[in-house]
Amino acid sequence: MIWFESLILQRTLIGSILAGLLMSIIGVFVVKMKISAIGYCMSHGAFAGAALGVALAINPLLTAFLFASFTAFLIGPFAEKAKLHIDIITGILFPLNMALAFIFIALSPEIGLKADVGSILWGSVLAMTNSDIVYLVSLCSVTIALIFLFWKELFAIMFNRKMAEADGINTKPLVYFIVFLTGVVITLSLKLVGGLLIFALLFNPASTALQFSYSIRKTMVLAPVIGIASCLSGLFFSLIFDLPIGSCIALVSTLVFAFSVIVSPKRRKGGREL
Amino acid sequence: MHEIIKLENVSTTYEGEKRPAIKNINLSIKKNEFVYIVGPNAAGKTTLLETINGLLTPIQGKVQVFGQDVRKDGAKIRSEIGYVPQDFMVDQNEPYTALDVVLMGMYGKIGILKRVEDKHKAKALEVMELLGIKELANRPVGKLSGGQQQKVMIARALAKEPKILLLDEPFSNLDVESKEKIPKLIYQLHEERELTTLVVTHDANQIIQNVNRIVIMNEGKIIAEKTGKKLISSLKEFWWLPHTEAVE
């Protein structure tokens, strides 16, 4: 078990905790603001972007973020102007991003040898570098600070954006801010979890936490706990059974969600309210 | 007296629609006026209210509130308007308490980067007590009955101490007793705080005596306005006649 003491494992552990924390916090906003479709498309946009980065042998984080942002731009303001329904945009963008991703992967040099390709597809426990950890730590602090600063407004928008607007909150910059954060968080977690499954980490812990809690504040605490637990147990199963970490995290978080639906007080008569 | 709300030749069209939902509306409302807006379904009453507070942007004309352009200073203007939307129902699993929802109404007015203080909470609870829903404060709002939720939305609009009230069928789900009490309470606040109040209603019995003006809408237009003492009796003449273009 020399492995367990290695620097790589330490980095992976820290990376899993941070990615789980960030993805699930942002996930609560994405779910409650009803912009899951945007998060879904951005995940796959980031995946295609990362693939392009690998193919061009430039930093995949950069291209992933650019693609995710471009996807958000396509869905948000552009879709509004073109008067297209969000379901249609999602339906069009998913295969487009996948097609691009696989073309970029096919174009990558020495595909068999490229660990990077596997990493952006289904994640890798070996992918986290020191700078990735530094980015994640900084992002974590910035995100938590900003959420704290704008909590009141975000709280109202998550309840109902139209009512928040009617009461004098300028909702647009805050919604854009969450979309932007979603892009950054997805990008930085991509290497660890993989582009195909990263949406699970955005969506599942938040949805699970919402099964249990009648308070959005408690949800904001519970979701990251579930997110981190899912990431760590995913990592554990991945190491033990030598399976892709992204798949393990997705499976664990789905099982946790399924369990939460069964035992949720919201689905039980006379259930205890948390 | 000073005009608080002024619409000049305003038309609003919903996105993707060809026909405007309200067209060529001219309306001036003075400070401390109490106005009822009536008219059949789809007359454009809700559209009118949301055009006034700037949630909808008109395709033509000018909307001024407090003498300012709603399009420019929308958020600031809205922080002084208490709005009760029509038929607002919350999903039963929504993780917010009734008190959360009432407090939230004040957030715009409290302002960005400022914290909610105890005095805000006290104010919210005070208004909830007036409406008889104080004991529901910590219940999940989605678990309340339709009428209780309507009272929460009224409390939300009042707690922020607005200068204008826009109420869209605010009493539709209330029981007999509340239908008596709450309009009176609102009128009392209207007088005490010199509010300017617009109420949309379908219920002729709810036209209370003190109303200053009744605006009658049909097919997106204001077809008549009634003021003065005879307003109630004249209203009875064409109440529920949807296509009475020639009432005036």
Ligand SMILES: Nc1ncnc2c1ncn2[C@@H]1O[C@H](COP(=O)(O)OP(=O)(O)OP(=O)(O)O)[C@@H](O)[C@H]1O
């Ligand atoms: N979101 C929307 N998109 C498109 N058209 C709309 C929308 N909301 C309302 N309309 C249309 O605008 C017109 C005015 O509707 P509005 O809701 O203002 O009527 P209303 O007088 O409030 O009716 P009600 O008494 O039923 O509440 C109607 O013809 C309606 O079909």
Ligand SMILES: [Mg+2]
């Ligand atoms: Mg209406």
